Amino acid sequence: AGAQSAVVFDAHLGGYPVTLLGIESQGLPRSGFLPADGPDQWTAGTLFPRSSKKVARAINAASGNRPVVMLANLSGFDGSPESLRELQLEYGAEIGRAVVNFEGPIVFCVVSRYHGGAFVVFSGTLNDDMEVIAVEGSYASVIGGAPAAATVFARDVNTRTDEDPRVAEHEARLEAADDDERARLRAALADARASVRSEKLGEVADEFDSVHSVERALRTGSIDAIIPAARLRPHLIEAVERGIGRTR
Missing domain, CATH: 3.90.226.10 (2-enoyl-CoA Hydratase; Chain A, domain 1)
Known part of the structure; x- marks a missing residue:
């Protein structure tokens, strides 16, 4: 097997x-x-x-x-x-x-x-x-590019994710929200962060592969x-x- x-x-x-x-x-x-x-x-x-x-x-x-x-x-x-x-x-x-x-x-x-x-x-x-x-x-x-992005360049990926306008917008909404809205916005922020991070992983992987x-x-x-x-x-x-x- x-x-x-x-x-x-x-x-x-x-x-x-x-x-x-x-x-x-x-x-x-x-x-x-x-x-x-x-x-x-x-x-x-x-x-x-x-x-x-x-x-x-x-x-x-x-x-x-x-x-x-x-x-x-x-x-x-x-x-x-x-x-x-x-x-x-x-x-x-x-x-x-x-x-x-x-x-x-x-x-x-x-x-x-x-x-x-x-x-x-x-x-x-x-x-x-x-x-x-x-x-x-x-x-x-x-x-390879994908494992390099996920391990060697994980900090760079996280930084790019945090600096993305879509994540920043969700964070600003969460900061300004009242208690009733915070749970929903916190979940929306987590979804946005996961989506953006996946995108940034792909970007860093492509950049790595283009060099190597x-x-x-x-x-x-x-x-x-x-x-x-x-x-x-x-x-x-x-x-x-x-x-x-x-x-x-």
């Missing part, structure tokens, strides 16, 4: 046998008993303990046999108490170990997002025969190339060919 968020195929790409890895781009329902401290579903773009183990085993199985190509829409590893209890950290580290020990070319392609622990265990610095590319418009950073783009990742050396979507398959084939040439 949980391994289905990672997809593994033995396939051919441009005539070359490869192990093709992917991550589910939509949430998958969970069946059976759901622990209270775990996710309600297998979230899209996320590695869970069993899917992490699956990816590590697939990479190890391909080592010395055929190239690995990974199409990554990967926001990172699940950090719920359930996943940590189920050895998420150990299996995540096993992916990094598999990449370090891999014999042969690895092509890692960011098709949407590349964040969190995935940014570490799939780093090109772990293996000299690993090529990291990204499709135009994708994102690559240690932390794949172009920035390319400048800092985290990825090797940015390609248009129309060039995805030809470039993957060329990358596999380059990798095979390097490792012969």
Whole structure:
């Protein structure tokens, strides 16, 4: 259970046998008993303990046999108490170990997002025969915009919320209201604050993502190339060919 968020195929790409890895781009329902401290579903773009183990085993199985190509829409590893209890950290580290020990070319392609622990265990610095590319418009950073806004920049989000005219207007009404109206206005203020804060979270997340783009990742050396979507398959084939040439 949980391994289905990672997809593994033995396939051919441009005539070359490869192990093709992917991550589910939509949430998958969970069946059976759901622990209270775990996710309600297998979230899209996320590695869970069993899917992490699956990816590590697939990479190890391909080592010395055929190239690995990974199409990554990967926001990172699940950090719920359930996943940590189920050895998420150990299996995540096993992916990094598999990449370090891999014999042969690895092509890692960011098709949407590349964040969190995935940014570490799939780093090109772990293996000299690993090529990291990204499709135009994708994102690559240690932390994504949404979690950054909710955690790292929470104070900024709260400040923007407090300074928003809509919140200030509700606060002024509450301040001037008599006792009979205060309960209703207090509830209205809470609703307005929640709505505005959600909006500000989105703003800060977008600002963060606009800075931490794949172009920035390319400048800092985290990825090797940015390609248009129309060039995805030809470039993957060329990358596999380059990798095979390097490792012969």
